[in-house]
Amino acid sequence: MNKICVLTSGGDSPGMNAAIRAVVRSAEYYNMQVMGVERGYQGLMENKFRPLKSIDVANIIHLGGTILRSARSDEFRTADGREKAVQSLKRHKIQGLVVIGGDGSFNGAKSLSEMGIATVGIPGTIDNDLPYTEYTLGFDTACNTIIDAINKVRDTMESHERVMILEVMGRHCGDLALHAGVAGGAQAILVPEVPISTKKLVDIIIKGRDFGRRSFLMVVAEGVSGGAEGVKQEIKELGDFSVRTIILGHIQRGGSPSTVDRILATRFGYHAVSLLKNGQTNRIVGIKRNKIFDIDIVEGLSQKKIFDTELYEIGSL
Numbered sequence: 001m002n003k004i005c006v007l008t009s010g011g012d013s014p015g016m017n018a019a020i021r022a023v024v025r026s027a028e029y030y031n032m033q034v035m036g037v038e039r040g041y042q043g044l045m046e047n048k049f050r051p052l053k054s055i056d057v058a059n060i061i062h063l064g065g066t067i068l069r070s071a072r073s074d075e076f077r078t079a080d081g082r083e084k085a086v087q088s089l090k091r092h093k094i095q096g097l098v099v100i101g102g103d104g105s106f107n108g109a110k111s112l113s114e115m116g117i118a119t120v121g122i123p124g125t126i127d128n129d130l131p132y133t134e135y136t137l138g139f140d141t142a143c144n145t146i147i148d149a150i151n152k153v154r155d156t157m158e159s160h161e162r163v164m165i166l167e168v169m170g171r172h173c174g175d176l177a178l179h180a181g182v183a184g185g186a187q188a189i190l191v192p193e194v195p196i197s198t199k200k201l202v203d204i205i206i207k208g209r210d211f212g213r214r215s216f217l218m219v220v221a222e223g224v225s226g227g228a229e230g231v232k233q234e235i236k237e238l239g240d241f242s243v244r245t246i247i248l249g250h251i252q253r254g255g256s257p258s259t260v261d262r263i264l265a266t267r268f269g270y271h272a273v274s275l276l277k278n279g280q281t282n283r284i285v286g287i288k289r290n291k292i293f294d295i296d297i298v299e300g301l302s303q304k305k306i307f308d309t310e311l312y313e314i315g316s317l
């Protein structure tokens with residue numbers, strides 16, 4: 001294999017640029033050419049390629065977002081769309097593809113691999129919702145962003161003796177809420193994986209007040225029914241509390257990647273290119289116990305995501 005391409009797809013995450021950089025540098029090390037594809041699978045169908053050399057990825061390791069931009073493409077979900085993508089790759093004599101994204105993006109990679117293109121995926125999503133890997137790119141940075149917001153909001157919630165309900169991203173996965181909630185010292189963490197009654201939340205406030213606590217932080221994952229607003233209404237129905245909500249939103253998706261994410265991106269990028277170099281296809285890379293590994297796409301995605309109940313329990317003490 002001497003020519004590959006790289007794209008970023010789905011929701012962006014801090015560390016994607018560091019991964020693009022690692023792919024390009026690793027490919028050069030193996031004497032392979034790299035093309036960057038703009039706007040994910042959409043750009044693949046629309047023939048939006050540009051050559052990427054080391055110099056093109058200089059000074060991007062610290063940047064959030066993705067220099068290749070990202071998109072969610074409906075057309076690529078159709079057989080015609082995928083055929084267009086394969087024809088573009090063939091026109092450019094590209095034999096391998098690195099996809100940086102989440103589960104939807106990996107399903108696209110699987111389809112292309114069935115059509116004869118060697119594909120490898122790097123997990124890039126702040127949600128940390130992929131079942132086969134302990135961490136995805138961007139999760140650590142997003143947690144740090146949430147912690148930064150918590151540190152600030154603590155000042156005002158304490159001054160006003162309020163209950164603050166902070167909603168974080170994560171779609172159906174509570175990892176962002178769990179990790180940021182524990183690290184941020186939240187009084188309650190609400191995630192889709194563990195149901196919690198409103199009565200229990202109100203008890204936390206009442207008991208806390210008994211021993212002198214004046215303000216309360218509750219971190220809610222967006223996947224919890226009703227989100228932060230829903231939780232606020234339920235709490236207010238049970239007592240006369242001063243409650244405010246914050247939906248942190250896309251701020252969590254931006255910003256300079258943390259050291260952890262930059263190193264993860266560098267290791268993932270190198271591993272992905274090595275797989276293509278060795279003629280492998282339909283693989284996704286991950287990390288477990290600080291070891292980088294790879295697994296078949298279908299096998300990796302069919303695993304069950306394990307929620308860290310131990311951390312949840314320790315964080316709730």
Ligand code: F6P
Pocket residue numbers: 011102125126127169170171222253
């Ligand atoms: O999957 C990443 C994610 O940030 C989710 O946490 C969130 O639900 C979703 O993307 C938001 O998507 P969009 O950027 O399309 O609004």
